[in-house]
Amino acid sequence: MRASQQDFENAMNQVKLLKEDPGNQVKLKLYALTATERPCNMPKPIVFDFDDNAKQDSWKCLKLHMVETSRQNYVDLVSSLSSSSEASGQGNCGADEKVQESKDIVVTSEDGITKIVFNRPTKKNAITFQMYQEIMLTLKNASTDNSVITVFTGTGDYYCSGNDLNNLISATGEIQEAQRDEQTVLTRELVSSFIDFPKLLVAVVNGPAVGIAVTLLGLFDAVYASDKATFHTPFSQLGQSPEACSSYTFPKIMGPAKATEMLLFGKKLTAREAWAQGLVSEVFPESTFEKEVWTRLKAYAKLPPNGIKVSKELIRKNEKQKLHAVNAEESTVIQERLTSEECTNALLNFASRKAKL
Numbered sequence: 001m002r003a004s005q006q007d008f009e010n011a012m013n014q015v016k017l018l019k020e021d022p023g024n025q026v027k028l029k030l031y032a033l034t035a036t037e038r039p040c041n042m043p044k045p046i047v048f049d050f051d052d053n054a055k056q057d058s059w060k061c062l063k064l065h066m067v068e069t070s071r072q073n074y075v076d077l078v079s080s081l082s083s084s085s086e087a088s089g090q091g092n093c094g095a096d097e098k099v100q101e102s103k104d105i106v107v108t109s110e111d112g113i114t115k116i117v118f119n120r121p122t123k124k125n126a127i128t129f130q131m132y133q134e135i136m137l138t139l140k141n142a143s144t145d146n147s148v149i150t151v152f153t154g155t156g157d158y159y160c161s162g163n164d165l166n167n168l169i170s171a172t173g174e175i176q177e178a179q180r181d182e183q184t185v186l187t188r189e190l191v192s193s194f195i196d197f198p199k200l201l202v203a204v205v206n207g208p209a210v211g212i213a214v215t216l217l218g219l220f221d222a223v224y225a226s227d228k229a230t231f232h233t234p235f236s237q238l239g240q241s242p243e244a245c246s247s248y249t250f251p252k253i254m255g256p257a258k259a260t261e262m263l264l265f266g267k268k269l270t271a272r273e274a275w276a277q278g279l280v281s282e283v284f285p286e287s288t289f290e291k292e293v294w295t296r297l298k299a300y301a302k303l304p305p306n307g308i309k310v311s312k313e314l315i316r317k318n319e320k321q322k323l324h325a326v327n328a329e330e331s332t333v334i335q336e337r338l339t340s341e342e343c344t345n346a347l348l349n350f351a352s353r354k355a356k357l
């Protein structure tokens with residue numbers, strides 16, 4: 001069946017909704033296929049010297065055939081573009097239905113950069129169970145979308161205050177036993193998705209970072225920090241133990257003695273101290289932080305993506321197995337810690353507002 005005028009008009013509208021630019025070659029082809037729809041001032045071709053009526057009829061017939069064929073070709077081409085755009089859109093985090101809808105994790109994709117924003121400023125961007133799920137889904141999508149770099153950052157004055165300590169506490173202020181397992185499983189799965197993430201992963205640390213928001217940084221490829229950022233892992237104060245492979249990555253990055261200060265004593269580092277210890281790639285003055293970092297990232301995102309991907313793979317591949325083993329081991333300890341009296345008291349104290357860092 002030939003494409004109707006309506007099919008053709010629908011296809012013209014569909015082109016405007018394509019998620020990806022089809023490129024100049026395709027655009028030219030689409031333009032050419034609409035030529036028969038546009039008025040043409042060129043004289044009609046006189047091939048044979050038949051009488052005028054016969055020429056008119058034959059021209060009308062030819063024109064109708066050209067119009068129908070062009071319409072059909074146009075509709076077919078747009079249809080193939082739409083389906084390939086949808087297929088790649090499934091891996092496009094910006095286009096993902098759930099992630100797009102979330103208010104606490106905001107995802108955008110532009111200039112080759114997938115930006116994942118902790119967006120819960122009234123709670124200092126603390127990570128809820130729902131946010132754990134959304135981050136994992138976003139990373140999964142970002143690993144196959146068109147972006148070159150994936151960036152985490154925060155809204156408001158904090159980068160992220162870590163795990164939401166209310167994840168385990170009921171509305172009446174009691175520890176919810178059933179949530180302990182969920183917390184352990186989610187933490188392990190989240191960390192796994194960072195270990196396996198194949199593309200460049202960059203943290204733009206706009207303000208204080210606490211707990212798991214800090215430990216995960218050991219799995220990033222680059223960490224840019226504002227000079228008002230701080231880095232704090234108060235596990236001992238919370239009766240907890242390190243996660244996100246930090247029991248392995250931190251001693252490796254900064255040496256065991258400095259890692260002990262952070263992970264065991266809960267020493268809070270300034271951005272410059274974190275840089276001096278190798279956890280942060282570069283520190284920027286707060287006044288120029290956003291501008292400088294995003295200009296730089298946009299330039300990096302123009303680098304050939306496949307070269308970057310294989311280079312990251314080379315740097316990380318020998319560590320992956322070890323990191324997964326560490327993740328598993330840390331999860332076992334976290335599970336134990338969550339049932340400990342020390343941790344229970346710390347969580348209840350936080351819930352009753354007796355404790356703050």
Ligand SMILES: CCCCC/C=C/CC(=O)SCCNC(=O)CCNC(=O)[C@H](O)C(C)(C)COP(=O)(O)OP(=O)(O)OC[C@H]1O[C@@H](n2cnc3c(N)ncnc32)[C@H](O)[C@@H]1OP(=O)(O)O
Pocket residue numbers: 122123124126127161162163164165166168183187210211212213234238240243334338355356357
């Ligand atoms: C529990 C199992 C964990 C397993 C996985 C392990 C994960 C590791 C971690 O990440 S542990 C979490 C570490 N984070 C913390 O301990 C931070 C706790 N928060 C604070 O100490 C303070 O809120 C602060 C220092 C981050 C900020 O203090 P400030 O005085 O500037 O602001 P408020 O305290 O008034 O905070 C504003 C509101 O935000 C809520 N909030 C902040 N952080 C968290 C958090 N991590 N979890 C839950 N809620 C948080 C805070 O309670 C305020 O809420 P309110 O306005 O309703 O009172």
